Amino acid sequence: MGGWRLDERARRGLLAAVLLGMPALASAGATAPEEVASSTDAAEDTLSGGVVDGVEGTGGGEPAGAATEGPTGDDSGEVMEGALAEAVPAQGLPEEQVSPVGPVPGKSEPVSEKQGKKKKKAKPGEPQDESLGENPDAVDDTAAEDKEKLRVFGRVYARASADERQKYQRSLSIPSARVGVSTSLSNLEAEVTADLADKSILKDAFVRLADDSKRFRLYGGQFKSPFLQRSLESSWDLPLVSRGLVEDYLTEVHQLGGRRLGLMGEVRLKDAWGLKLSAGVFEGAKDEAGVRMKEDVAARLSLRPFKALTVGVSTYVAEALEVVRKYAVAADAELSLGALSLTGEAITGRLPLGPFTSQLLLAHYTLPVGGREWALQPVAGFEALQLRGDVEGKGHAMVGGLNVLLGDRFKAMFQAERALRPGDEAAALEYSLQLAARF
Structure with a gap:
């Protein structure tokens, strides 16, 4: 039983x-x-x-x-x-x-194996979820397992300033409220970005084709032309409230560089000192009557002979297929020594007013505070602009400040600038406080 x-x-x-x-x-x-x-x-x-x-x-x-x-x-x-x-x-x-x-x-x-691997945390100030339009190498620097088929990202900048030119009248603004979406496949990336705080809402809208080794790429659409290291730097990575008077004068006033509709090819050889060559044809600017001019041409070559040093040259030629009236050539260098970063750029060329030269210097140091999340970042910079020929003029700016970083998602920037801008009778002082966050 x-x-x-x-x-x-x-x-x-x-x-x-x-x-x-x-x-x-x-x-x-x-x-x-x-x-x-x-x-x-x-x-x-x-x-x-x-x-x-x-x-x-x-x-x-x-x-x-x-x-x-x-x-x-x-x-x-x-x-x-x-x-x-x-x-x-x-x-x-x-x-x-x-x-x-x-x-x-x-x-x-x-x-x-997945449980054993932890996602690497970004250091303060280190780019992580950057758009391709701001940082073309963002996807390449991401591990294969961390790449996403579809990404939605955005950022918001809130700024308060007081300018001596307006008798220190306080000004509040939202200089940037950007949102975008991008997709990454094996041989194709695409991105569309809009800035709701700008008159020109559409910022980036392009596709990028690449071979399997990512050595050769082809861009088509609207994106940054390969000119000026200061312009190509991501506004999030740039430790300044603005890009400065030289970039504003060349890009905004005289329309040399910036975001344009165009077609561009790119070659990247990491084994050859990190060589990167970009060249393309872009839509011309509009004249004073609003008529679109002939196409422009831009190119940039950069090398990284040492891990801490990157050097490059770039050029922009307006109306390259017609009589050239505007052009510029720039040389730049960036030195990174641990937490210390030094950048310099020299530019020369010709504007409708005559020949010009300009120089830009920038230094910043990232000091972690209370662990890996928080950091302090003192920054100092200088830039100068000289107009020669029939119309002569000079401009300069000195900037200094302190940034507070929280990981790679938030930063508070307090800066003071004393500048003599084109059109000013005397140098003036401006204070700025900017809060920035991104997702």
Whole structure:
């Protein structure tokens, strides 16, 4: 009678194990029939060596779920766990399968490869979720497992300023409220970005094709032309409230560079000192009457002979297929020594007013405070502009300030600038406070 009872308990335990395993097997859909059979055989072998009383019915005279000890003296709870572990494989890869009721005695629980890898935290001020229009190498610097098929990003800048030119009248503004979406495939990236705080809402709208090695690329649409290191620098990475009077004068007033509709090719050779060559044809600017002029041409070459040093040259020629009236050539260098960063750029060329030269210098130091999240960033810069020829004039600016960084998502920037801008009678002082956040 005891033998019959033992056999009945074993059959019920086996039936419970199989029933509990069916949903997992159906959802996984990857376990072969012979694997299920082997798991069932293993469960029968396990049950044959002990007594399972975890699914005892009310007819046996014991409460359901109560565990008793069979004639052999084995613990029925441990046997039941072993049977379930053999009969119910967890979903996922084979190395990630674990027992649904906890670790099996005598066996170590495997740790999946994904669980072992933690996402690297960005250092204060380090670009992470940057748009391709602001940082063309953003996707290349991201690990393959961290790349997303579709990204939505944005940023908001809120600024308060007081300018001596307006008798320190306070001014509040939202200089940038940008939102965009981008997609990244194996050989294709595309992005559309809009700035709701700008009169020209559309900022970037382009596609980028690349070969498998990412050495050759082709851009088409609206994006930054490859001219001026200060212009190509992401506004988030730039430790200044604005890009400065030289960039404003050349790009905004005389329309040399900036974002344009165009077609551009690019070559990137990391093994050859990080060589990067970009050249393209872009839509011409409008004249004073609002008529679109002929196409412009822009190009830039950069090298990284040392890990800490990057040098480059760039040029922009307006109406390259007609009589050239505006052009510029620039040389730049950037030196990064740990937390210290130094950048310099010299520009020369010709404007409708005559020849010009300009110089830009910038230094900043990132000092972590209270761990990896917070950091202080003192910044100092100088720039000068000289107009020569029939119309002569000079401009200059000195800027200094302190930035407070919170990871790569928020920063507060307080800066003071004393500048003599084109058209000013005397140098004037301006204070600025800007809060910036991005997602």
